[in-house]
Amino acid sequence: MDKQERIVEHDAGARAVRRCEELGCDPYSDMRGGLYRPYLGTAHKAAAEALRGWMQGAGMSVRTDAAGTMIGRYEGSSANAPALMIGSHIDSVWNGGFYDGALGVMLGVECVAAFARRGLRLPFALEVVAFGDEEGSRFPLSMLGSRAMAGKAVGDVGQMRDRNGTTLQEAMQGVGLDVGRMGEARRRREDILAYLEAHIEQGPVLEHEDAPLAAVSAIAGIQRFYIRVQGQAGHAGTVPLHMRHDALTAACEMVLGIETLARAHTADFVATVGFAGRHWLRKPCRWRAPEQR
Numbered sequence: 241m242d243k244q245e246r247i248v249e250h251d252a253g254a255r256a257v258r259r260c261e262e263l264g265c266d267p268y269s270d271m272r273g274g275l276y277r278p279y280l281g282t283a284h285k286a287a288a289e290a291l292r293g294w295m296q297g298a299g300m301s302v303r304t305d306a307a308g309t310m311i312g313r314y315e316g317s318s319a320n321a322p323a324l325m326i327g328s329h330i331d332s333v334w335n336g337g338f339y340d341g342a343l344g345v346m347l348g349v350e351c352v353a354a355f356a357r358r359g360l361r362l363p364f365a366l367e368v369v370a371f372g373d374e375e376g377s378r379f380p381l382s383m384l385g386s387r388a389m390a391g392k393a394v395g396d397v398g399q400m401r402d403r404n405g406t407t408l409q410e411a412m413q414g415v416g417l418d419v420g421r422m423g424e425a426r427r428r429r430e431d432i433l434a435y436l437e438a439h440i441e442q443g444p445v446l447e448h449e450d451a452p453l454a455a456v457s458a459i460a461g462i463q464r465f466y467i468r469v470q471g472q473a474g475h476a477g478t479v480p481l482h483m484r485h486d487a488l489t490a491a492c493e494m495v496l497g498i499e500t501l502a503r504a505h506t507a508d509f510v511a512t513v514g515f516a517g518r519h520w521l522r523k524p525c526r527w528r529a530p531e532q533r
């Protein structure tokens with residue numbers, strides 16, 4: 241790589257970052273003063289259109305699959321060759337970060353642009369994918385785009401509603417999609433060589449280690465439990481300790497017990513209690529002790 245090429249590639253990184261930031265506000269966000277880009281919302285549609293232009297500018301042909309995932313393709317040296325897929329998601333959680341997901345997509349666009357600039361074709365195609373639903377921030381099911389692409393059954397999801405009462409089917413119809421045809425997003429295994437995703441670290445370790453970059457060796461498999469601890473109210477002055485059934489102290493012991501159990505595993509194992517309070521009392525308790533199952 242000569243000096244001129246290095247300058248161009250430096251610009252590419254800066255452009256990827258700038259585009260993420262550009263997508264962080266109106267019209268690419270559905271909230272004021274922050275980023276919220278839910279699946280199939282107004283901001284998602286606007287962001288997908290901006291991305292379409294950037295993908296085309298980088299030399300890709302662009303389509304949207306049956307689950308609303310945008311796919312840019314740069315053919316290899318022969319047509320219809322299997323593809324190396326690069327990408328991430330362009331939806332966001334409420335008050336999300338500019339680079340969460342978007343960076344992985346923009347870096348994919350820049351990779352393709354670098355090959356296109358040199359007129360280089362690889363023995364395989366390059367595809368940049370931008371999943372529309374990864375976060376599950378609108379409907380109560382996450383990763384619809386990648387599930388559909390992998391051919392995983394998503395069940396009867398058309399009547400799932402967002403907080404405004406809009407069903408998934410209605411939201412999909414709004415962009416010309418049909419929930420009943422989501423299965424058409426499935427890709428054949430032999431058409432995909434590998435999938436590569438650059439993603440921001442959503443934790444403090446890289447900064448703590450003063451490392452710019454790391455390779456992911458495992459994916460976190462999160463399980464959530466809501467636990468109701470039921471005690472018995474008793475007069476603070478007259479019910480003796482040996483007869484008390486204080487829910488709060490039992491809950492405290494559970495919180496510390498969970499931490500102790502997690503520490504006994506490998507360093508990568510995490511268990512934490514994120515919320516404690518009356519709020520959950522109104523929610524159904526999904527967790528059952530083994531003897532109650």
Ligand SMILES: [Zn+2]
Binds near residue numbers: 329340341
């Ligand atoms: Zn993400």
